[in-house]
Structures are given as structure tokens and as C-alpha cells.
Amino acid sequence: MAKMMRVVVCVPDKEAYITEIPNDYNYLRKILDGPIECTYPFTEKVGIICNDEGKLRGMRLNREIRYEGTDYRDIIAGTFLIVGLTRDNFGSLTPAQAEKYRKIFECPEVFMKLGETIVAVPVSRSVREEIEKIKSGRPASAVNEDMKYGDDKPFGKR
Numbered sequence: 001m002a003k004m005m006r007v008v009v010c011v012p013d014k015e016a017y018i019t020e021i022p023n024d025y026n027y028l029r030k031i032l033d034g035p036i037e038c039t040y041p042f043t044e045k046v047g048i049i050c051n052d053e054g055k056l057r058g059m060r061l062n063r064e065i066r067y068e069g070t071d072y073r074d075i076i077a078g079t080f081l082i083v084g085l086t087r088d089n090f091g092s093l094t095p096a097q098a099e100k101y102r103k104i105f106e107c108p109e110v111f112m113k114l115g116e117t118i119v120a121v122p123v124s125r126s127v128r129e130e131i132e133k134i135k136s137g138r139p140a141s142a143v144n145e146d147m148k149y150g151d152d153k154p155f156g157k158r
Contacts, residue, residue, distance in 0.1 A: 002027065005092040008082040008101045012060035015125070016105040018098045021081075023090055032079055033059075038090075039074075041067040045085040046097060054078035061111050064120035075111065075118065 002022035009031075010016045021027060028036050028049060037052035051059060059078035066073050082101045084091040093101070107122035 005083060005090065006095070006098050007093060008098055008105065009079065010063055010076075010082070010105045011079045012062040012077075013108045015108065016102050018093075018102050020092075023092075028081070028090075031081070039065070040085075041065050041074075043068045044097070046093065046101065047083055047085050047090065048076065048080050049083055049090065050076050050080035051078045061109075063105055063109055064111075075120070 002024035035052040054077035109120040
């Protein structure tokens, strides 16, 4: 039986959440729907496991990843997991790490092309709720406080 590990799960268009899953290669392949790859964008012992073919297979874009200490950015397609790293394998995040990365990736993002640049825009819960109201035909408020533009929070609370 595989040992359990605490991870942060990031699904396209959904809020990130913390859960425990088996630390088993075949289980990871099943969650990520294919071959896995691990990337190491953070300075602490934490990695991102994602589908190695996510972009090639046209999976939904999920979140922008910024590599700490560099200007390099990437966008991950499909569901991905944030995991702890041990000497020779994936491992459990500490409770503090799990909460830290859940907050970093909490809001789903939408992507827009502006000229030659792709911009990731976080979509807060209140904005998603307004969109759901519109989709379901319920009246949506004309102006939602979280959607107002401000100097330090251009697209809602963070």
C-alpha cells in the first residue's frame, strides 16, 4: 500500500485545494491523465507535477508559474499537483507549505493575448459567482465591489 502525501491540487477553472493522495506513480498518472513531468520553480523543496503532454494534447490552460529568482514564466495546461520533495521521491507538503501554495494558486486564471504577450488574470470567487448568476439567468448586481478597479488590486481582492 502506497504511503499518503499531502498535496495542493490545481484544476483549471477551480480553486486550488489541499488533500492527501497515495504516493504512487500510477495513481499520479491517472490524476494527471497521462505521463507525468516534474518542474521545480520554487527555491524550497517543493515541485509541481503535471501532465508532460498537457499543452500538446490541448488541455485547458490552468495557471501561470513564475520561477522564483528569474524572469522565466510558463503556463501549465491541465490539472497539476504541488508536492514536497524528499531525497529521492515526491513527498508530503508540510501544513505550512500546503497553505502557502494553496493561497498562491487559490484563484483560477484566464489568459489573454495582448500584442505578443500572454497575460494571466486571476478570477476571484465573487467574479465567478457573478458569472454563474449570469449563466443561470439570475439577476447579477450591476457593480460588484470586488470587481471595481483600484490602484493596488486591479481585478478584485487577492
